[in-house]
Amino acid sequence: MTETDEGFQPGLMMDSPLTITAILRRAAQFFPEKEIVSRLNDGSIHRYTYRDLYPRVVRLMNVLRDLGVRPGDRVATFAWNSFRHLELYFAVPCLGAILHTVNIRLFPEQLAYILNHAGDRLMFADKSLAGLLAPLQAELKSIDSYVLMDDRGDTSAALPTRVWDYEELLASATETGLFPGFPETTAASLCYTSGTTGEPKGVLYSHRSVYLHAMGCCMADSFAIREREVVLPVVPMFHANAWGLPFACAMTGANQVLTGSHLLGKPLADLIEQERVTWAAGVPTVWNLLYQHLKLHSHDLSHLKVIVVGGAAAPRFLIENYARDFGITMLHAWGMTETSPVGSVCRLKAEMESRPEQRRLEVQVKQGIPVANVEMRLLGEEGEELPWNGKQAGELAVRGPWVSRSYYNNSEPNAAFTEDGWFRTGDIATIDASGYMEITDRKKDVIKSRGEWISSVEMENATMMHPTVLEAAVVGRPDDLRGESPVVFVVLRQPEQAFRKQDVLDVLKLRFARWQLPRMADIHFVASLPKTGVGKLDKKALRRKLTE
Numbered sequence: 098m099t100e101t102d103e104g105f106q107p108g109l110m111m112d113s114p115l116t117i118t119a120i121l122r123r124a125a126q127f128f129p130e131k132e133i134v135s136r137l138n139d140g141s142i143h144r145y146t147y148r149d150l151y152p153r154v155v156r157l158m159n160v161l162r163d164l165g166v167r168p169g170d171r172v173a174t175f176a177w178n179s180f181r182h183l184e185l186y187f188a189v190p191c192l193g194a195i196l197h198t199v200n201i202r203l204f205p206e207q208l209a210y211i212l213n214h215a216g217d218r219l220m221f222a223d224k225s226l227a228g229l230l231a232p233l234q235a236e237l238k239s240i241d242s243y244v245l246m247d248d249r250g251d252t253s254a255a256l257p258t259r260v261w262d263y264e265e266l267l268a269s270a271t272e273t274g275l276f277p278g279f280p281e282t283t284a285a286s287l288c289y290t291s292g293t294t295g296e297p298k299g300v301l302y303s304h305r306s307v308y309l310h311a312m313g314c315c316m317a318d319s320f321a322i323r324e325r326e327v328v329l330p331v332v333p334m335f336h337a338n339a340w341g342l343p344f345a346c347a348m349t350g351a352n353q354v355l356t357g358s359h360l361l362g363k364p365l366a367d368l369i370e371q372e373r374v375t376w377a378a379g380v381p382t383v384w385n386l387l388y389q390h391l392k393l394h395s396h397d398l399s400h401l402k403v404i405v406v407g408g409a410a411a412p413r414f415l416i417e418n419y420a421r422d423f424g425i426t427m428l429h430a431w432g433m434t435e436t437s438p439v440g441s442v443c444r445l446k447a448e449m450e451s452r453p454e455q456r457r458l459e460v461q462v463k464q465g466i467p468v469a470n471v472e473m474r475l476l477g478e479e480g481e482e483l484p485w486n487g488k489q490a491g492e493l494a495v496r497g498p499w500v501s502r503s504y505y506n507n508s509e510p511n512a513a514f515t516e517d518g519w520f521r522t523g524d525i526a527t528i529d530a531s532g533y534m535e536i537t538d539r540k541k542d543v544i545k546s547r548g549e550w551i552s553s554v555e556m557e558n559a560t561m562m563h564p565t566v567l568e569a570a571v572v573g574r575p576d577d578l579r580g581e582s583p584v585v586f587v588v589l590r591q592p593e594q595a596f597r598k599q600d601v602l603d604v605l606k607l608r609f610a611r612w613q614l615p616r617m618a619d620i621h622f623v624a625s626l627p628k629t630g631v632g633k634l635d636k637k638a639l640r641r642k643l644t645e
């Protein structure tokens with residue numbers, strides 16, 4: 098008997114299944130008046146409530162049945178954030194089928210690979226995006242037909258053939274129907290991660306994992322989503338379940354504001370102001386650009402209290418400036434597609450609140466402590482466990498009920514999933530004595546110079562500490578003498594500013610030893626940095642640039 102088995106008696110408590118159906122019912126039953134607001138791509142606003150959502154989900158389930166979707170079938174979406182995408186978030190899994198959210202920013206070859214690998218039966222696409230699928234249609238062997246959703250965007254591109262109109266289908270469907278029963282471990286949704294090597298890999302979430310993850314997000318010391326919040330996910334619904342926010346909102350009855358196509362700067366500020374958003378989440382670039390906008394233009398964002406920032410490291414100045422200039426708390430969070438995605442959230446413990454500002458910031462820039470149910474470990478080069486002293490860096494490994502155990506339909510052995518039941522994240526981190534984890538790099542991004550590690554993330558953050566710098570990226574390039582040498586790309590807030598390479602070096606000298614510094618020729622001023630499909634720095638593209 099293991100430690101966990103001891104004292105276990107089956108059947109003591111009710112095993113009510115933890116399903117997305119239960120989340121949907123709760124939203125409709127207890128929070129019928131709460132709103133789902135969608136900004137369509139022509140700037141107009143669509144507004145309805147959980148009371149309206151529910152019968153449309155039932156109709157959609159009937160549509161899916163009529164189109165031949167059976168439990169276990171994969172149904173793809175190719176869409177921005179909107180109420181229709183939300184309806185699919187519920188209808189597909191509630192039917193026992195699998196919602197496959199496809200990243201609209203992938204290259205055509207990746208799209209074809211993913212859609213064929215998933216074997217999707219049916220594709221729901223925003224009309225303005227469907228043009229991207231038309232040239233691929235002949236290659237997409239498993240998709241029978243396409244359902245188009247009018248997102249009021251540009252529809253000039255040629256559309257796929259064999260199409261249905263979403264609203265016409267819904268209008269012709271009946272509003273009553275059965276919710277099938279199934280075990281909580283039934284697959285609910287699927288998301289592919291582009292990964293670092295090889296083909297994209299699918300992460301298959303279960304009803305149980307989605308449910309528990311949503312509960313994890315709602316906990317007061319994690320995201321604290323609750324009924325009174327107006328939540329704006331600036332994270333796409335085609336990436337990692339929009340951080341689980343659609344489910345967490347429905348579970349608690351929070352209002353949700355859906356952005357349509359990706360919003361930045363002014364339109365984002367306008368939406369936050371108009372809808373009195375209280376809680377928002379997104380990657381650092383989004384908040385950095387919003388901050389630049391807010392410094393120059395006046396908006397009433399007094400309702401916005403919390404911004405969750407994750408997906409990439411949140412720079413210190415951003416956390417500091419939002420708090421100082423706008424009284425907004427930035428919560429730093431870490432996660433991956435494989436972790437549903439939320440793994441850790443950085444909230445100060447009560448005893449830290451009274452520390453001086455700079456010492457509080459030292460904690461806030463970390464990625465935080467694991468959300469309840471997630472466990473963490475640091476692994477050394479030989480797979481040995483490293484101590485939590487805030488100094489020794491190792492590979493972060495995690496486990497928990499919403500952490501993936503394998504990749505979908507992939508029988509290749511994968512070293513990321515260890516025999517003793519942990520997932521090796523590929524992130525390099527430290528954990529301090531209070532349990533706060535800090536990502537120091539991605540395993541593949543660490544720069545090894547003269548046999549020692551230089552954290553690319555630390556160097557980026559140090560560069561961005563200077564007020565004239567808008568963004569910075571650091572990658573390693575092979576160097577005969579040093580093994581690898583850092584290359585720094587800098588975007589200035591105003592291109593005409595007099596900021597020279599020597600100034601960058603002077604900033605870095607404050608935090609880095611001489612041997613770690615980039616050579617003068619390895620500092621580049623650029624107009625912008627390449628980003629991945631989900632708005633993160635695309636370091637692969639930067640490395641390619643170096644070899645061109």
Ligand code: AMP
Nearest residue numbers: 407408409410430431432433434536539
């Ligand atoms: P994805 O699966 O595309 O969401 O990417 C997950 C990866 O993003 C993680 O393995 C990290 O490398 C990175 N990441 C996510 N959140 C953070 C964060 N708060 N700080 C630094 N890196 C992050």
